[in-house]
Amino acid sequence: MDKDALHGRGARTNVSGRYEQYAREAFDDGWAAEEAERIETTVTPELAKSIIQTNTSPDISFDQSINPYRGCEHGCVYCYARPNHAYVGLSPGLDFETKLFVKANAAALLEQEFAKRGYKPKTIMLGGVTDIYQPIEREHRTTRALLEVMERWGHPVSVITKSQLIMRDIDILSRLAARNLAKAAISVTTLDRRIARVMEPRAAAPHRRLEAIRALAEAGVPTTIMVAPIVPAINDGEIESILEACASAGATAAGYVMLRLPLEIKDLFREWLAHAFPDRAARVMALVREMRSGRDYDASWGKRQRGEGAYAKLIADRFAAASRRLGLAAPRLPLDASQFRAPIGAGVQQDLFAG
Numbered sequence: 001m002d003k004d005a006l007h008g009r010g011a012r013t014n015v016s017g018r019y020e021q022y023a024r025e026a027f028d029d030g031w032a033a034e035e036a037e038r039i040e041t042t043v044t045p046e047l048a049k050s051i052i053q054t055n056t057s058p059d060i061s062f063d064q065s066i067n068p069y070r071g072c073e074h075g076c077v078y079c080y081a082r083p084n085h086a087y088v089g090l091s092p093g094l095d096f097e098t099k100l101f102v103k104a105n106a107a108a109l110l111e112q113e114f115a116k117r118g119y120k121p122k123t124i125m126l127g128g129v130t131d132i133y134q135p136i137e138r139e140h141r142t143t144r145a146l147l148e149v150m151e152r153w154g155h156p157v158s159v160i161t162k163s164q165l166i167m168r169d170i171d172i173l174s175r176l177a178a179r180n181l182a183k184a185a186i187s188v189t190t191l192d193r194r195i196a197r198v199m200e201p202r203a204a205a206p207h208r209r210l211e212a213i214r215a216l217a218e219a220g221v222p223t224t225i226m227v228a229p230i231v232p233a234i235n236d237g238e239i240e241s242i243l244e245a246c247a248s249a250g251a252t253a254a255g256y257v258m259l260r261l262p263l264e265i266k267d268l269f270r271e272w273l274a275h276a277f278p279d280r281a282a283r284v285m286a287l288v289r290e291m292r293s294g295r296d297y298d299a300s301w302g303k304r305q306r307g308e309g310a311y312a313k314l315i316a317d318r319f320a321a322a323s324r325r326l327g328l329a330a331p332r333l334p335l336d337a338s339q340f341r342a343p344i345g346a347g348v349q350q351d352l353f354a355g
Contacts (some may be wrong), residue, residue: 009039010075011082011093015264039328041073043100043136051096051109052124059305061255062158065125066110068142072130073098074162074203077272078229082128083263097202100136104311107145114153114343121340123156127270133163135202147172153343154181156335160226161186162200164208167215173220178276180336185224186251188242190235198276199234210249217250225328228257230315232287233280240322254328256319258307259269259288268273285310 006012041238054064071085075097082092103109113119124166134142139242143159150157151172158164159182166173166184176182190196191206204212216223225246230236243254261269273281285296291307292298298307306312323329 007038008075008188009094010077010079010097010199010201010272011268011282012091012275012287013089013268014095015093015267020352025053034116039094039098041098041100043102043140045104046051046070046101047105047299048103048109051103051106053201054207058301060128062123062125062128064122065128066106066146067127067129068103068106068132068146069100069130069134069136071096071098071132073097073100073136074131074200076200077269078199078231078259078261078265079130079327080260080262082265084129086264093268095350099256100134100253102136102140102142104140104142106142107149107346110149111153114340115156119342121155121337123335123337124150125158125160127160128272131161131163131203132159133161133165135165137163137165144169144172147176148179150309151176152178154339154341156181156337156340158183158185158335160187162203162209162238164204166214170219172223173221177219177221179339180333181339183222183224183332183335184216184298186216186246186257187226187228188213188246189227189229189231190238191242191245192235192238195235199231201298203312211251214244217252223251223333224251224253224255224332225251226255226257227319229259230256231259231284232291233283234277236315241321243322243326243328247328251328253330253332254323254326255316255321257305258291258315260304261288262299286329302323 013349051066052064053067056063072079072081082096085092097323126143126146137143146170147157157176174186186209188206188209189200193205196206213223213225225243227239227242230239270285273284277284289295290309291312298304306316320329
């Protein structure tokens with residue numbers, strides 16, 4: 001595909017998913033071709049059968065989450081959610097960022113979950129796979145509908161995004177936060193707009209994310225900064241400056257994740273790297289393999305998020321030192337689950353004297 005057709009996209013190709021019977025690979029056969037058309041985004045509504053996902057991974061700070069969208073138009077080439085598109089017969093490459101799905105019944109399903117007999121409330125993370133405030137949220141408003149359900153029944157919720165669109169929902173988030181029912185995390189991968197443009201082509205610019213942190217902090221919403229991912233030889237030199245900028249904007253905690261390259265992502269990333277940073281591609285991959293026991297990726301618990309070895313320890317030490325210096329290392333207090341009141345539904349009897 002020509003340069004114009006891929007403008008604003010992260011992946012360079014539509015690599016075949018691992019479950020497809022035949023692999024497809026683009027090549028130049030020498031014949032002149034017509035100029036490729038710009039790839040448009042399509043959104044397909046779907047009716048989900050369930051809405052709350054659970055996990056038991058010791059590497060993840062939450063054990064239940066909701067992802068209202070499948071696929072993500074931000075187009076971050078490193079996104080660890082890309083391989084999920086293979087489950088529906090689509091490519092983790094360009095399909096992941098152009099063929100999107102919205103769970104149209106997400107809010108209704110959540111209310112049904114809350115009404116189930118024996119439901120026990122604990123913090124639900126909105127996001128964690130694809131971005132809950134990606135551009136299509138402006139039209140579909142699925143994330144806002146979920147927040148409205150959380151507020152209606154007093155349920156604790158955390159959100160994570162790299163989009164300034166979160167500022168639209170500060171009204172709900174601030175009310176929840178005043179009751180210790182909400183907290184937020186903003187991902188800031190770089191302060192360099194040029195790097196952000198090629199690595200996260202349709203996500204908010206770095207200064208917009210700082211504006212979101214400032215607005216959340218001023219509204220009383222506890223906000224964590226996530227430097228995720230740290231990509232060796234590309235944004236690793238910015239760790240301290242990112243944390244300083246975010247602390248100045250009002251962030252109160254910080255975390256990070258090292259670059260992960262599971263399944264199809266490793267080939268997509270190498271392809272992107274050769275195009276975007278040909279001068280340092282070999283250095284990037286050498287450092288990745290140094291952290292991953294000589295491989296592109298190690299999925300072992302305790303290693304997949306942070307890596308291991310001398311380079312990984314250097315990053316961990318730098319991040320910890322900067323976090324302590326900037327007041328971003330304090331323990332994060334849990335949200336309050338005691339305020340939850342189940343909606344009236346199957347198996348739920350209303351209090352006779354409820355106001």
